[in-house]
Amino acid sequence: MPVNLAAPDPAALLPVPGVELGIASAGIKKPGRKDILVMRLAHDSEVVGVFTQNRFCAAPVTVCKEHLHGGRDDDAGGIRALVVNTGNANAGTGEDGLRRARETCAALADKLGFKAEQVLPFSTGVILEPLPHDKIVAALPDAIADLKPANWAEAAQAIMTTDIVAKAATRKVALNGRDFALTGIAKGSGMIHPNMATMLSFVATDAPVSCEALEAILRYAVNKSFNCITVDGDTSTNDSCILVATGVTDAPVLMDDGDPRFNTLRDAVTELMIQLAQAIVRDGEGATKFMEIRVEGGRDEAECKQIAYAIAKSPLVKTAFFASDPNLGRILAAVGYAGVADLDVDRVKLWLGNVLVAENGGRSPGYQEAEGARVMAAPEINVRLYLGRGDAIATVWTCDFSYEYVKINAEYRT
Amino acid sequence: MPVNLAAPDPAALLPVPGVELGIASAGIKKPGRKDILVMRLAHDSEVVGVFTQNRFCAAPVTVCKEHLHGGRDDDAGGIRALVVNTGNANAGTGEDGLRRARETCAALADKLGFKAEQVLPFSTGVILEPLPHDKIVAALPDAIADLKPANWAEAAQAIMTTDIVAKAATRKVALNGRDFALTGIAKGSGMIHPNMATMLSFVATDAPVSCEALEAILRYAVNKSFNCITVDGDTSTNDSCILVATGVTDAPVLMDDGDPRFNTLRDAVTELMIQLAQAIVRDGEGATKFMEIRVEGGRDEAECKQIAYAIAKSPLVKTAFFASDPNLGRILAAVGYAGVADLDVDRVKLWLGNVLVAENGGRSPGYQEAEGARVMAAPEINVRLYLGRGDAIATVWTCDFSYEYVKINAEYRT
Structure with a gap:
């Protein structure tokens, strides 16, 4: 049983302006289980990520890296959506796995009016099995219909695998006297020895932050949180940690670490990620301490x-x-x-x-x-x-x- | 239960001319259990060893290194005896542990007519407890009275801790048409991830070998045997592997790797050590495969x-x-x-x-x-x-x- 870890209170999780979440059942592993999460992000959101160092990295990790290199000024228009499935890791699946990950992105982009390159894919579950991407694509309309800002707790549930308890954390961050939301979810219980990122974690704020500043904050926070935990010493093929800043505000953009708001936001992100990282350990497979x-x-x-x-x-x-x-x-x-x-x-x-x-x-x-x-x-x-x-x-x-x-x-x- | 591992047949283990073994009960952990082994070596035996790389190395490892640096031409006269106890590792015991290890050597040397520096001490068992060296010293006369060449199987039994099966191996080595004996024992079951040597292993031959050639053979063989096994990834504080060449023969001394007998002996030692190393894994704690x-x-x-x-x-x-x-x-x-x-x-x-x-x-x-x-x-x-x-x-x-x-x-x- 998890050690001193309670499920998040859905009402306490702050919605993040500019982020909507929708969940659905694709029946990937168990019929009826909510196993698909779609996140839609406001126009001009900044999105940065860190990923597993495992050489057998999963197909979605490869595709994420391809789609992320741009930023909001990219010709493609920046990242606008994330799609996550559990039940299948799409890892150790070669060229065919890359094709299935890309087709999933294209299908979601088509339905939301974006380009395929504006979608990031994530998978977690069993390794070496072909991703049933047709089932995922078929469930996308249900997930899209469910999109709403107040869905963080349901999203935390949808990305669980061997996790016993859903993992989410939230807090308000005051920057120059204005409050912003900072909310995140994570999953992971076994194959946990992150190397640059943990199994899966998605954290978002509506603070306005430049891509460079957001990258710096993410690397600092991950090094103090997800890169400080281990359950079994096994580094996963699918580790991904994503930080989103929607900037849905008229406050000026936080450009770099010369901005006095930088340390405040960095420390808030770090504390939130430590809370999520510790939740993964508390829910480590078989943990009693x-x-x-x-x-x-x-x-x-x-x-x-x-x-x-x-x-x-x-x-x-x-x-x-x-x-x-x-x-x-x-x-x-x-x-x-x-x-x-x-x-x-x-x-x-x-x-x-x-x-x-x-x-x-x-x-x-x-x-x-x-x-x-x-x-x-x-x-x-x-x-x-x-x-x-x-x-x-x-x-x-x-x-x-x-x-x-x-x-x-x-x-x-x- | 151990995987495909039978206890050695005492009758099949070749005595090594120049090596006598004696066992006794010191009551270190359990009353009545044979927990002390003494080995007496012929005059002019060459003895080489490799030891754990663990920074918290045990007191007997430190003392072994001090006593071994010489070889048979050392002023002290070369190594003539080994004393091994189970039930207590004498590790993490600081200066007091070193003193107890040295006093054990001195007591055995005194009884056998050697100098303290001619004795090598070995300990295995629980870490951080003071070595009850008075009990060991009190049991030495019984072990000395028991000294005989045909005691290898009993010696393998005496050095066991969580081992289920005693580990020994033996073979004849023909060098230039003359047969020599090669016999060894080992113990180990948990805290097994040797780094330059395994828990405890003692191998002896009556072939005549120079200190330099014996060192080269030991390093080659350990690298292909004990340094290729793991049970739990934990490198012990007490790992020690000792190779003895008594040279009780009128055959000429094998001086270096230019001697055509070098490769034959090296390969025989390597094969024997692989057999012992595999026995440790087969008897790994909880092993079923x-x-x-x-x-x-x-x-x-x-x-x-x-x-x-x-x-x-x-x-x-x-x-x-x-x-x-x-x-x-x-x-x-x-x-x-x-x-x-x-x-x-x-x-x-x-x-x-x-x-x-x-x-x-x-x-x-x-x-x-x-x-x-x-x-x-x-x-x-x-x-x-x-x-x-x-x-x-x-x-x-x-x-x-x-x-x-x-x-x-x-x-x-x-």
Whole structure:
């Protein structure tokens, strides 16, 4: 069951002026399940994205990259719609998969009066199966008929696969005394070890932002959020994270990071994406615990993240957390093999919650195992490591490794 | 249960002239369990070793490195004895751990008439607990009284921890028409992702070999054996692999790789170590399947191994193998995120057993899932990948990921 994660309250999710969402059933995997999402964006919206680094990237990722390179000044006229399906990833499908993704875009563009290049496609689900794009195309009219701004919660539902809980977040951002909406959704539960983006996430604001500024905000926010989580260490073929700024306002456009509004918006997007990224971990396959791994005192952020991920990915650490066992040796072993070749282990300090458990290359003299066990018994656990080499910090979020993870992944598809 | 792995037949294990083994009960973790092994080596034996790259390396690893640097011409007189305990790893124990390891060596040396520097210590078991070296020292007389050449099977038993089956291998090596014995033992089942050596392995021959030639043989053999296996991706703090050449013979010493006997001995050691390394995987924690992952057609061995390990370590691949599910997408996803940045996925071919399952970036047109399922149903599965970039090859062995793995590691210590 998800760890401290409730489904979003539909009434609390702020509509974003310039964004309409419509859902429908295409019957891709299960008849009757809402498995198609269409998003229509206002004219002149800016849209930026980051995508998986997996070499076997899915056909829709390739098509997204082709369609995105332009921006609103592109001859094609800028991105105006997104189409998302669950139940089939359209990954490992070669040339035929690209054709099916492009035909889906063309069909939606035709119905909405745009060009095919103004549509971005997204798919999630089983890999290596041909995308049933005819079913998707047949369901587009229902999705279009359903388009409305207040559909974020339904959209979060429609993009779920093995997710148990829908994931959405929302907030108001005040820029120069004017309020803008910032709302986003995400999906993901397994094959989660994002590398430049997570499974699928769509975030939108009506703030007016230039393409360059929006790109800078997205890269900053993803690096602090979706690129800081892992469930099973497997980087998906379909990871995509999209940030939209509709600019449906008469406020002046935020052009670059010299604008005093830049940091405010950047930090709001970052906080919202952290909330969505953490929701993915809380709903990680088989998760019973949520762990924050914070590594401090490194030479640079990269080595802090490297060590934090070694801990977060270790099956031995994750099974010990599942068992609420303060097995410090497994954490230190992971620190030791993380690949920081000149790490002086005698300077390393380790805390579970607020309890100092290890220092000087071994167990802390004052440590009582009962105190460690008390920390480990909670559903949320903070692990803090000090390296004693510098001032850099990185934080990674992960979940434990349970019988249920094995069950879900041994039974998926069957 | 171990996959196709039987306990060694004690009568079949060749004694190695110049090596005596003695076991005893020190009561480190469980009363009555044989948990101490002493090996006594003939005067002028050559002893070489490789050890874990984990920065949190255990105290005995540090002491081994100090004692090994000399060789038989060292002032100290060369290595004459090994002492191994299970039940406690003496890792993450700081200065106090080093002191306890050195005192154990000194006690054994005193009883056998050697110097402390002529003894190598090894420990395996729980991390971060103080080594009860007084118990070990008290048990040394029993182990010494038990010293005899025909004790290899009992020694393999004594070094087990979560291992279900004892691991030993043996063969005769003919060098210039003279037969020499080559016998080895190993232990390991979890925290297995060796990096320069596996958990614990001791291999000995009576062939006469120079220190330099023996080093070269060990590095070659480890790279093709223990450095090609993974159970859970966790590199242990205590990995140690020791190769002994007693040279109890009047045959001339094998000085270097110019000697025609070099390749014969090197290949025999390599084959024996592959057998031991595979035994560790067959007895991997919770294993129900044994997998060979062979990657061909790479630019160099390193990238082949990198991709093979990405497949072998993926929890999603390992749970699919547990379920006998030919989930090709998970294998291809792991290939894609392995970190070979310019991999052309359209050139990749994938076989399960002899069945070509993927090519040209997607499923092979002739592939029938029933054929893949037939391969996956067997307890031993070969995965073969062709990269189409060059002539390099690497092979890695691993096991599946079962409920039992989680159970073993959630319950260990408790």
